[in-house]
Amino acid sequence: MRSDQNRDAFGRLWALLAGRLCAVRALLFLLASIPTCAIADDVAPAAVPTEPTIVSFDKISAGDTAWMLTSSALVLMMTIPGLALFYGGMVRKKNVLATLMQSFAITCLVTILWWVVGYSLAFTPGTAGSTPYIGGLAHWAMNGVVYRHDAMQLSVSHLGITIPETVYAMFQLTFAIITPALICGAFAERMKFSAMLWFMGLWSLLVYCPVAHWVWEPSGWLAQKGVLDFAGGTVVHINAGIAGLAAAIMLGKREGLGRESMAPYNLTYTVIGASLLWVGWFGFNAGSAVAADGRAGMAFAATQVATAAAALAWMFTEWVTRGKPSVLGIASGAVAGLVAITPASGYVTPSAGVIIGLAAGVICYFSSTSVKKAFGYDDSLDAFGVHCIGGIVGALLTGVLVSKEISGVDGSVLTQLWGVATTLIYGFLMSLLILKLIDVLVGLRVGAEEERQGLDITQHGESIE
Amino acid sequence: MKLITAIIKPFKLDDVRTALTALGVSGMSVTEIKGFGRQRGHTELYRGAEYAVDFAPKTRIEVAVRAEMLEQAVDAIIAAAKTGKVGDGKIFISDLERVIRIRTGETDDAAL
Numbered sequence: 001m002r003s004d005q006n007r008d009a010f011g012r013l014w015a016l017l018a019g020r021l022c023a024v025r026a027l028l029f030l031l032a033s034i035p036t037c038a039i040a041d042d043v044a045p046a047a048v049p050t051e052p053t054i055v056s057f058d059k060i061s062a063g064d065t066a067w068m069l070t071s072s073a074l075v076l077m078m079t080i081p082g083l084a085l086f087y088g089g090m091v092r093k094k095n096v097l098a099t100l101m102q103s104f105a106i107t108c109l110v111t112i113l114w115w116v117v118g119y120s121l122a123f124t125p126g127t128a129g130s131t132p133y134i135g136g137l138a139h140w141a142m143n144g145v146v147y148r149h150d151a152m153q154l155s156v157s158h159l160g161i162t163i164p165e166t167v168y169a170m171f172q173l174t175f176a177i178i179t180p181a182l183i184c185g186a187f188a189e190r191m192k193f194s195a196m197l198w199f200m201g202l203w204s205l206l207v208y209c210p211v212a213h214w215v216w217e218p219s220g221w222l223a224q225k226g227v228l229d230f231a232g233g234t235v236v237h238i239n240a241g242i243a244g245l246a247a248a249i250m251l252g253k254r255e256g257l258g259r260e261s262m263a264p265y266n267l268t269y270t271v272i273g274a275s276l277l278w279v280g281w282f283g284f285n286a287g288s289a290v291a292a293d294g295r296a297g298m299a300f301a302a303t304q305v306a307t308a309a310a311a312l313a314w315m316f317t318e319w320v321t322r323g324k325p326s327v328l329g330i331a332s333g334a335v336a337g338l339v340a341i342t343p344a345s346g347y348v349t350p351s352a353g354v355i356i357g358l359a360a361g362v363i364c365y366f367s368s369t370s371v372k373k374a375f376g377y378d379d380s381l382d383a384f385g386v387h388c389i390g391g392i393v394g395a396l397l398t399g400v401l402v403s404k405e406i407s408g409v410d411g412s413v414l415t416q417l418w419g420v421a422t423t424l425i426y427g428f429l430m431s432l433l434i435l436k437l438i439d440v441l442v443g444l445r446v447g448a449e450e451e452r453q454g455l456d457i458t459q460h461g462e463s464i465e
Numbered sequence: 466m467k468l469i470t471a472i473i474k475p476f477k478l479d480d481v482r483t484a485l486t487a488l489g490v491s492g493m494s495v496t497e498i499k500g501f502g503r504q505r506g507h508t509e510l511y512r513g514a515e516y517a518v519d520f521a522p523k524t525r526i527e528v529a530v531r532a533e534m535l536e537q538a539v540d541a542i543i544a545a546a547k548t549g550k551v552g553d554g555k556i557f558i559s560d561l562e563r564v565i566r567i568r569t570g571e572t573d574d575a576a577l
Contacts, residue, residue: 090511261516263509328511369513382512 049158050218051125052144052165057152061162067292068163068171074283075174079181080107082280086273086335087185090328090381093265094454095189097462102184105193106200107177113204114173115142121209123172125158125219132221134210145169159216160290171287172212179208179236185381186244187251190451193459195444202434203243207427211235215419227419228402228411230299231288233343233394234419239427241388244379246431251444253378255451267327274331278307281338285345298406299345303338306350306357310337313361329365332386336364339390344398347411352401360393388424395420466561466573467535468527472500472554473546475524480545485528488541491577494527504552523554529561531574 084103091099110118117140124135138144145165147154155165180200187196214222215229222234229235254262264270285303289296314333319325340360341353348356368385379385395416402411438444445451450458457463473481478495485493499520506519530538539556547553566576 261518262511262514263516263518264511322510322513324510326510332512373513 049161052139052155052157053161054146054153055156055161057154059156059162060154060164061291063292064160064162064290065164065167067296068160068167068287068290071283071287072167072171072174074280075171075178075287076107076280078277078280078284079103079174079178082273082276083178083181084273085269086277086331087188087270087381089266089269089271089273090264091188092262092454093464094456096265096269096456096464098193098455098459099184099188101193101460102196103181105197106181106184109197109201110177110180110204111173113201114169114176116140118176118204118209119169119172121205122176122212123157123159123169123217125217132219132224133214135213135217142166142169158218162291168290171290175232175236175284176204176208176212179232179240180204180243182237182240182383182387183244183247185383185387186379187247188380189455190251190254190445191247192443192446193455195438195442198438198442199247199434199444202438203431206434207239207243207430208235211239211423211426214422222419222422225418226409226412226415228347228398228407228409228416229343229395229419230346230398231285231342233339233391233398234423237339237342237387237391238395238420238423239391241384241386241391242424242427243431244383245377245388246428247435248377248379248384250432250435250439251378253376254380255448257378264328267331271327271331274334278334278338281307281342285342289346295346295406298350301350302345302348302353303341304350306341306344306353306360307334307337309354309357310334310340310361310364313337313358314365315361317362317365332368332382333361333365336360336386336390339387340364340394340397343391343394344401347398347402347407347409349401349403349406352397352403355401356394356397359397360390363393364390392420466529466564466577467532468529468559468561469535469538469542470557470559471526471528471542471546472498472523472556473526473542474548474553475522477546477548478524478526481526481542484541484545485538488534488537490528490530490534490538492528496525496527498523498525502552502555521552529564529577531577 080103084100087103088096088099117137119142120137120139121135124138145155147164147166156163157165157168160168180203183203184196212235214220215227215235217223227234256262281303282300286296286300289299311330311334314336315325315330318329337357337360340356344352344356364386367389368382372379372382372385396413399411399413399416402409404410435444446455446458454463471481475497482493499522501520504521506517506521509516509518528538535558539558542556563573564576565572
């Protein structure tokens with residue numbers, strides 16, 4: 001059969017790649033074997049499956065499935081139109097359409113890649129021919145994700161045994177979409193559209209999928225070490241933020257930065273975008289319980305208070321240091337709080353959420369203003385300053401504030417630091433490598449003249465009035 | 466015939482229009498503009514990036530009147546647009562050679 005032949009070809013290619021990766025793997029294994037002071041006692045009971053299985057219809061919970069379908073749609077809404085508007089309002093008028101286009105195109109591109117191999121690379125467990133570092137290709141093109149009407153059976157993921165695997169795969173897809181889209185904030189207003197597509201496609205497969213596998217697939221090496229990341233502080237935000245820093249450094253500053261006005265086109269869009277992100281984030285965090293249960297409720301509550309605390313913290317910090325509480329400031333603070341509570345949400349109490357939010361609001365304010373200025377990189381819309389720094393604040397504080405009563409696990413700051421450091425190093429180096437490759441092949445940046453004219457007209461042949 | 470070009474504060478537009486129509490002025494053109502005079506600009510701050518905005522938003526009105534109505538019209542604009550604070554604007558007056566109503570072909574005073 002044709003599909004079998006294809007699979008064989010894929011398998012051979014994979015074996016070849018895997019051979020080349022041996023040295024890297026050995027190094028990672030050495031790193032992994034260094035003991036840390038605490039390892040979470042998160043061993044699943046024997047009855048819980050460790051790989052996707054086929055179950056009968058009656059094993060599916062209607063409540064869980066309904067909530068996870070809703071969550072998946074909410075997280076998709078975070079990217080389009082949420083993040084698209086959040087970023088689109090912050091750029092200059094000549095780049096608004098191009099910025100909206102980036103989020104939209106990434107949504108389409110990553111969806112196809114996720115269907116082809118992404119889901120398999122990220123969530124194929126250790127028992128199906130994968131390693132602790134990357135999933136296998138057993139589920140390529142959603143192979144094995146089934147629904148059998150007559151037999152009254154369907155597949156479920158081992159990571160969500162009460163919902164159809166289709167729903168789990170789509171829920172995870174929406175995370176795979178927003179993560180690369182977040183990076184766009186760092187290189188706004190100057191990257192070639194073609195280079196952006198190449199970068200996002202490669203980054204999704206070479207960085208997002210492996211890191212998701214390390215942290216979220218129970219057989220992944222960081223999961224085995226006990227790194228806690230409820231909804232994606234490490235996998236999504238640190239990962240995207242550090243890639244953003246790499247991109248900001250590789251592309252260089254925008255033409256005229258510091259000499260010309262780069263005031264946002266329309267902060268109304270940004271406020272609408274931030275609000276959509278906030279609402280959508282309940283799918284992200286409460287949805288990461290993969291159930292309509294008490295833990296989802298706890299994650300929901302922690303998310304809400306942390307976000308409010310961070311928004312106020314940013315607003316008051318700005319008010320005290322710069323004289324006025326800005327609209328962009330309170331919206332940025334809310335996003336910083338959402339980022340920081342993400343890894344913690346299913347592990348901490350709402351009170352702990354307030355602490356995480358306050359810390360994130362203040363720290364991200366300074367990382368997006370004075371720190372950025374001091375180092376001189378042009379992280380245009382603060383993908384690094386808000387997402388990477390906020391993600392680190394959240395990941396480390398998760399280790400401090402984790403509640404055993406809620407989560408059933410112990411956390412450790414040292415273990416969390418492992419997750420943070422590994423993601424920072426791997427994400428930064430791989431992003432640089434991919435960017436360099438694309439720079440050589442197609443060029444990363446538009447010409448100075450095109451940049452002056454704006455990306456809307458030069459990249460897409462359209463403009464707004 | 467005279468052409469009055471007045472630069473005024475945007476929020477005074479309705480007052481000026483009301484005052485001029487009370488005099489029998491039957492038309493005007495209005496444009497949103499930016500500019501500077503003695504009123505200083507301001508600074509805007511976006512996540513720590515500070516931008517000086519040198520041009521203040523103003524409204525420009527253009528009114529054509531018969532020569533004998535000029536002083537009345539100018540006084541009406543001043544009375545309506547004045548706040549006494551810097552940035553109230555300016556009035557420019559120039560001679561108008563010809564006026565033609567496109568629909569009827571009427572000219573000069575008949576076209577005003």
